[in-house]
Amino acid sequence: MTNSQTIQLDPTGAAARFTRPLRLSAAEDLRGYIGSHLGRAFLFMTTFLSVVAVLLIFAFVVYEALPFFFKGSWADAFARVKEFLTANNWYPQREHDPYYGALAIITGSLYVTVCSLLLAVPIGVLAAVFLSDIAPFQLRQICKPLIEILAAIPSVAYGVFAVMVVAPWMQRRLGFNTGANALNASLILAVMALPTIISVAEDALSAIGRKTREASYALGATRAETIVKVVIPAAHSGIVAAVILGMMRAIGETMVVWMASGNASRIPSPWWDLSQSIRTMTATIAGELGEVPKGSDHYYVLFAIGILLLAFTFTLNLFSEYFMAKVKRQARGG
Amino acid sequence: MRTKLREWTNHSFTTLSSMTILLMAAALLLFLLPMFSKGLTAVFFGGTVEFRKMQAELFKRGNPETLQREMDSTQQARAEIFALLERFSRGIDTAQLESDAKTLFRQYGDELRFRNVPTEKFIELRQEARRVRDRLIEAYENTDKDEVLPILEEITNLGSSPQFVGTSMETLIAMAGDYRAAIRGVDLTRRPEYAAALEAVKEQLRWLFGPLPGESIPALAMYRFGATRRDMMEKHIRYLIWQERWIEQEPGKPLVKTLVRRDDPETGVFAGTELVPLFALVEENADAMLNPRFTFYWQYFIDDSTPGHYFGGVGPEILGTLLLTLLAILFAVPPGIISAAYLVEYAGDNVVIKVIRTCINTLAGVPSIVYGLFGLAFFVTVVGHPSILTASMTLALLILPVVIRASEEAIRSVPQTYREASLALGSGKFRTFTSVTLPAAGPGILTGIILSLSRAAGETAPILFAGAVALGPIPDFTGKWWLQPSRALSYGCYDITVGDKLAMMVPHNQFGMVMTLILLVLTLNITAIVIRSHMSRKLRGS
Numbered sequence: 001m002t003n004s005q006t007i008q009l010d011p012t013g014a015a016a017r018f019t020r021p022l023r024l025s026a027a028e029d030l031r032g033y034i035g036s037h038l039g040r041a042f043l044f045m046t047t048f049l050s051v052v053a054v055l056l057i058f059a060f061v062v063y064e065a066l067p068f069f070f071k072g073s074w075a076d077a078f079a080r081v082k083e084f085l086t087a088n089n090w091y092p093q094r095e096h097d098p099y100y101g102a103l104a105i106i107t108g109s110l111y112v113t114v115c116s117l118l119l120a121v122p123i124g125v126l127a128a129v130f131l132s133d134i135a136p137f138q139l140r141q142i143c144k145p146l147i148e149i150l151a152a153i154p155s156v157a158y159g160v161f162a163v164m165v166v167a168p169w170m171q172r173r174l175g176f177n178t179g180a181n182a183l184n185a186s187l188i189l190a191v192m193a194l195p196t197i198i199s200v201a202e203d204a205l206s207a208i209g210r211k212t213r214e215a216s217y218a219l220g221a222t223r224a225e226t227i228v229k230v231v232i233p234a235a236h237s238g239i240v241a242a243v244i245l246g247m248m249r250a251i252g253e254t255m256v257v258w259m260a261s262g263n264a265s266r267i268p269s270p271w272w273d274l275s276q277s278i279r280t281m282t283a284t285i286a287g288e289l290g291e292v293p294k295g296s297d298h299y300y301v302l303f304a305i306g307i308l309l310l311a312f313t314f315t316l317n318l319f320s321e322y323f324m325a326k327v328k329r330q331a332r333g334g
Numbered sequence: 335m336r337t338k339l340r341e342w343t344n345h346s347f348t349t350l351s352s353m354t355i356l357l358m359a360a361a362l363l364l365f366l367l368p369m370f371s372k373g374l375t376a377v378f379f380g381g382t383v384e385f386r387k388m389q390a391e392l393f394k395r396g397n398p399e400t401l402q403r404e405m406d407s408t409q410q411a412r413a414e415i416f417a418l419l420e421r422f423s424r425g426i427d428t429a430q431l432e433s434d435a436k437t438l439f440r441q442y443g444d445e446l447r448f449r450n451v452p453t454e455k456f457i458e459l460r461q462e463a464r465r466v467r468d469r470l471i472e473a474y475e476n477t478d479k480d481e482v483l484p485i486l487e488e489i490t491n492l493g494s495s496p497q498f499v500g501t502s503m504e505t506l507i508a509m510a511g512d513y514r515a516a517i518r519g520v521d522l523t524r525r526p527e528y529a530a531a532l533e534a535v536k537e538q539l540r541w542l543f544g545p546l547p548g549e550s551i552p553a554l555a556m557y558r559f560g561a562t563r564r565d566m567m568e569k570h571i572r573y574l575i576w577q578e579r580w581i582e583q584e585p586g587k588p589l590v591k592t593l594v595r596r597d598d599p600e601t602g603v604f605a606g607t608e609l610v611p612l613f614a615l616v617e618e619n620a621d622a623m624l625n626p627r628f629t630f631y632w633q634y635f636i637d638d639s640t641p642g643h644y645f646g647g648v649g650p651e652i653l654g655t656l657l658l659t660l661l662a663i664l665f666a667v668p669p670g671i672i673s674a675a676y677l678v679e680y681a682g683d684n685v686v687i688k689v690i691r692t693c694i695n696t697l698a699g700v701p702s703i704v705y706g707l708f709g710l711a712f713f714v715t716v717v718g719h720p721s722i723l724t725a726s727m728t729l730a731l732l733i734l735p736v737v738i739r740a741s742e743e744a745i746r747s748v749p750q751t752y753r754e755a756s757l758a759l760g761s762g763k764f765r766t767f768t769s770v771t772l773p774a775a776g777p778g779i780l781t782g783i784i785l786s787l788s789r790a791a792g793e794t795a796p797i798l799f800a801g802a803v804a805l806g807p808i809p810d811f812t813g814k815w816w817l818q819p820s821r822a823l824s825y826g827c828y829d830i831t832v833g834d835k836l837a838m839m840v841p842h843n844q845f846g847m848v849m850t851l852i853l854l855v856l857t858l859n860i861t862a863i864v865i866r867s868h869m870s871r872k873l874r875g876s
Contacts, residue, residue, distance in 0.1 A: 039764060043676040046669050047690055050738070053731055054693040057700060060711040123354045130351035143355055145863050150362055152785075152859040153852060154792025155702075156827045157369070160848045163831050164841075165368050191361055222340050224347035245699075252701025254795035259832055282703045282795070289710070289799055306707045310700065317699045321692060 061306045068100075068300035084304060090265040090279075092288070092298040100301045104265045106308065108278040112182055112257060113250040115274065116189035120250075121243055123190075124197030128242075129227055131198070132205040133213075151195030155255040162188045162260035176275040180262035183274035188256045193246035200245055204238020205231060207331040237330070241323035248316045251282075252309065258283035281305045366852070373849025375842040376647075380564030381629030383408045384544060388559045388645055393637060404625060411622040415612055416547050419539070422609040425516030426528045428474040435474075435509065439467045441502040463503055466492060470510055477522040486514045516608070531603040535596070535612075538574035542567065542616070543623070556644040556836065563842070564626040571620055575613050577603065634846060641805065642836020643843045648850050650808045654820035655854070657809065658726045658797065659790040661816070665730035667783055670737030671772075674779075677738070678745045679767055698735035702795040705732050709800035722809065723816040725801030732796055733786035740782020744775040777869045781862045788858035792851065794824040804829035823851040 024032065069077045069084075080100075087101025127147075131140055166187065167179025176183075208231050216226040232239065262277025265284075285302050292298040383404050389395040424431065442463050446456050466489060473485040489510040498504055540546060544560040552558055561567035577596050580589035594601045597613040604610055616623070631647075639646030673694075681687045709728030710720075717724050748771050756766040772779075794802075802825035809815035830837040830844050837844055 036762075036764070040680060043672055043680060047673040047676040047681075049669050050673065050697055050734065051690055051693040053734065054696050054700075056712060057697075057704065057708045057731075060708055061704065064707075064711045123357065126351040127354040127358065130355055134348055134351055135355075145860075146355075146359060146362060148863065149856065149859060150358060152788055152792075152855055153365070154794070154824060154827075154855055156792065156794045156824045157848050157852050157855075158365070160827055160831045160844070161365055161369065164844065191365075194358065222344035224344040225340070227347070248699050252699070252703070254701065254703040255828060259828070282701060285703050285707065286795055286798055289707070303707060303711070306704050309704055313699045313701055313704075314696060317692075317696050320699075321695060 058310065061303055061310060065300055065303035065307050068297055068304050084301070088267065090284075092292075092301060098297070100297070102281075102284075102301075102305060102308075104267050105279055105281055105284050105305070107267050108182075108261070108265070109251055109257075109280040109282070111268065111278055112185045112189055112261060112280060113247055115182065115186035116193055116250045117243065117247060119186065119190035120193040120197055120246055124194050124242070124246065125201055125232075125239060127194070127198045128201035128205055128239075129232075131202045133223065133227055133231070147195045147198055150191065151199075155192065155253055156259075158188050158192060159255040159259035162256060167260065170275075174275070178262055178275075178277055180260055180277055181275050182261060182268060182278045185257045185261040185278075185280075186274065188260060189250045189253055192253060192256065193250045196249050197242045197246040200242035201235075201239050204235040204242065204327055207238065207327060208234050234330075235327075237323040237326040241320045241327065244316050244320040244323065248313050248320070251312055251316075254282040254286050258286045263287060281309050285309075369845060369849055369852055372841065372845035373847075373852075375565070376846025376849070377631050377634050379629055379631070379842070380567075380626035381631065382560070382562055382564065382567060382624040382626045384560040384624065385562035385629065387544075388555075388562055391558075392555060392640070392645065393633070395633070408623055408625055411619055412543055415539070415543075415615055415623070418609060418612045418615070419536070419546070421516060422607065422612075423532060424512060425608075426525060426532055428525070431474050431509065431513070432471050435467055435470050435506055438502045438506040438509075439463055442506070445501050459497060462497075463506075466503065467506065470506065473510070473513070477525060479517070479522055482517070482522065483514065486510045490514070518608075521606075527603070528607070531596070532609075534577075535574065535609070538570050539616075541570040542574065555640040556642070559645070561624060562645070565842070567620060567624050567626060571616060574616060579603075635850065638808065639843075642834050642840075643830055643847070644836055644840055648823065648826065648847050651821045651823045651826045651847065652850065652854075653808065654722075654802075655791050655823040655851075657722055657815075657820060658729060658801075658822055659787050661722065661726035662729035662733060662790045663783060663787055665727060666734045666737050666786065670734055671741045671779060673738045674741035674745055675767060675772075677742055679763070679771070694735050694738055697731070698739070702732065702793055703798075705796035706798050706800060709796055714800055717817070719817075720799065720801040720819050721817045722801055722820050725797040725820070725822075726816075728796045728800045729790045729793060732793060733790050736786040736789055737782055740785065741775070741779045744778025744782065745771060747778060748774040777865055781865050781869075784858050784862040784865070788855045788862075791858070792824055792855050794822075794828055797822060797825060804833060823847065823854065827851055 088103045089099040089101045091099040170176045171179045216230040257280045263279045264277035265279045268276040473482045476482045542560050576593045581592045596602050597610040634647035636649040637647030713724040713727050756770040801819045802822045803819045809818045827848050
């Protein structure tokens with residue numbers, strides 16, 4: 001019915017007032033061409049800001065760390081690097097002849113990271129399996145926000161929880177000398193790494209698709225067999241990426257380890273004794289940078305620890321990108 | 335059999351993996367429950383009259399008349415306690431008594447001079463008075479009751495002597511009588527012990543009722559008021575009445591550390607003294623003396639705090655966090671959205687773009703403390719000193735990758751048909767983006783912004799050295815507020831739990847601040863989740 005109505009153009013409407021020629025003049029065309037390229041360049045420059053930021057971060061951290069190593073001859077610098085990486089005594093506040101051996105600090109970081117991952121990876125992968133293969137849609141809709149909230153809670157709040165709730169409990173119930181120890185920090189770090197691991201692993205598992213699963217079911221495999229023997233091996237690169245991202249989260253975490261690990265710069269002995277205090281790279285920077293005068297050796301060495309942290313995370317990031325690219329290729333190919 | 339085993343394995347696998355989710359839910363609950371249950375006590379609690387007094391004095395709140403009435407009635411209830419204390423300390427605190435006696439003697443000399451007594455008479459009277467005074471001091475210093483009582487007897491008998499009537503000496507002689515009454519139930523050999531115990535009692539009474547009568551007003555606000563809350567009141571009453579002592583349970587056995595009442599007739603410190611009724615009085619009349627009643631202290635979220643967060647709220651911290659995060663968003667969102675638009679709409683798949691993507695991922699993976707290092711080495715050096723500006727720029731860098739990723743995803747999820755429709759209508763690529771793609775991606779971008787807001791609010795490590803302070807004035811908005819450092823919730827949480835000794839005494843405020851931070855972050859996140867679920871419902875077309 002509406003079709004049969006004749007469309008009357010309003011003689012005073014917008015269409016009537018549109019007097020510009022439909023073809024652009026040469027100048028206008030040129031202006032538009034230049035304008036669009038300038039705009040593109042502007043957009044590119046803005047996007048390039050991230051690259052600049054990364055470069056600046058690397059440059060400034062390295063720049064501030066260099067004076068610690070390069071003060072005299074090359075041999076001297078080498079000796080300092082060697083002391084920094086292999087010696088075990090961290091006494092930067094000593095007045096004469098301070099020691100800057102960061103080995104215990106580096107191992108401390110790795111120690112809590114590995115411990116937390118030992119906890120978080122099995123739980124995280126199982127939870128990802130649950131979300132991708134087992135949980136019904138409704139339940140998944142409830143679980144996802146739960147994981148998001150777990151990820152959103154600020155690290156300092158987890159730190160407060162570790163200090164005010166977990167530490168007294170450990171002293172009372174487990175009979176530890178101190179509530180601020182490697183176990184406390186690892187537990188909390190595991191909770192913090194879980195959401196990352198779950199969401200990345202779940203994406204990887206979902207990317208495998210129905211076909212693979214159905215093929216397995218058709219061969220008579222149970223759900224457990226399908227997941228363990230087919231889906232997880234197929235999604236292994238995504239799961240590895242999940243573990244790496246979880247590791248990045250744990251190694252870069254500051255507030256929790258600063259508050260909950262006890263900050264004792266020594267390697268636990270025996271090595272499996274989680275009830276001892278340890279100290280991490282991040283906590284060392286956070287705890288000491290506020291108190292050192294700018295331009296002292298101690299100030300520079302903290303930036304050297306920053307370089308180590310950057311190197312760790314950058315390498316891990318490259319690995320995770322490699323595995324994520326594999327996942328993407330898989331998803332496109334499958 | 336084998337099928338059974340496979341079935342069993344399958345079931346246990348299902349159970350195990352569902353357990354993991356339950357475990358996480360339990361972890362979340364285990365975390366949130368104590369935080370909120372203890373944190374809410376900072377806002378909901380039994381506020382005593384001391385609390386209202388504190389509010390009136392520090393924050394100019396409440397009705398002065400009703401407060402005065404309340405204070406009068408509680409003061410009346412407390413009067414008996416103070417009287418008991420006064421009477422008992424008179425028998426114990428001999429240094430005070432001695433100085434009182436000396437003062438009275440001096441006054442007596444002045445009175446004599448005022449009355450123009452002839453010189454010889456003056457010397458004679460003064461000498462006699464001095465003798466009385468010395469005897470009294472002797473009595474005060476002696477711990478043998480058998481010697482003290484006759485001396486006091488002797489002095490009181492002098493009271494009727496005509497030369498002292500109506501003078502300060504009469505008061506001095508009356509002091510001897512008082513002292514005799516005061517030491518009736520006191521074992522004078524244990525006087526040092528009593529003095530120490532009395533000091534402990536006074537300390538607890540000060541925590542309960544504020545400065546005792548006759549004491550000067552302390553400079554620190556935390557000592558100016560007594561127990562402001564019911565839980566503090568109960569705690570200090572417990573400390574007042576109970577004491578840990580090493581008690582011999584059986585002869586010959588090692589002493590055992592036990593909690594005993596201070597007024598216990600056998601083992602208590604004050605057994606048999608006049609101070610005994612004080613403890614029962616405080617215990618029974620605590621409500622009348624402090625008048626605790628349910629208080630909803632919503633001003634906790636706007637009030638400034640006294641040092642160590644002993645009194646007051648988290649107002650400046652909330653303000654600082656808002657300033658920091660909003661400024662950070664202001665810095666990060668425009669480049670973030672532009673980057674995302676470029677990456678989705680214009681960028682091809684060449685090496686440069688790959689490098690850019692790697693850099694964005696690296697930026698997202700850089701540990702937060704390294705941002706702190708960079709903020710200190712770059713922004714703080716450029717601006718000159720740590721301030722809100724440097725802190726928010728550091729935070730902006732931190733949330734930039736978050737904004738880019740969220741916006742990219744949102745722009746990518748706009749159906750291609752939208753763009754094609756717009757292009758078909760003759761608008762250019764730019765116009766299509768600003769008038770079609772961007773509005774369609776708006777809610778998604780908004781979600782990303784809200785999430786990065788919550789991320790920025792919770793981060794502590796980047797602002798540690800770049801402008802966050804634990805104690806400091808509220809930014810002065812008449813001047814260049816962005817060049818001043820500021821308090822922030824996240825750093826405050828750290829400081830109040832680990833850094834500040836005073837704050838350890840007020841766990842409700844410690845948890846209160848953490849609860850505020852969690853509440854802020856959770857509210858932002860839940861908003862984002864709600865917007866997203868709305869959006870996905872719209873995209874599904876129902």
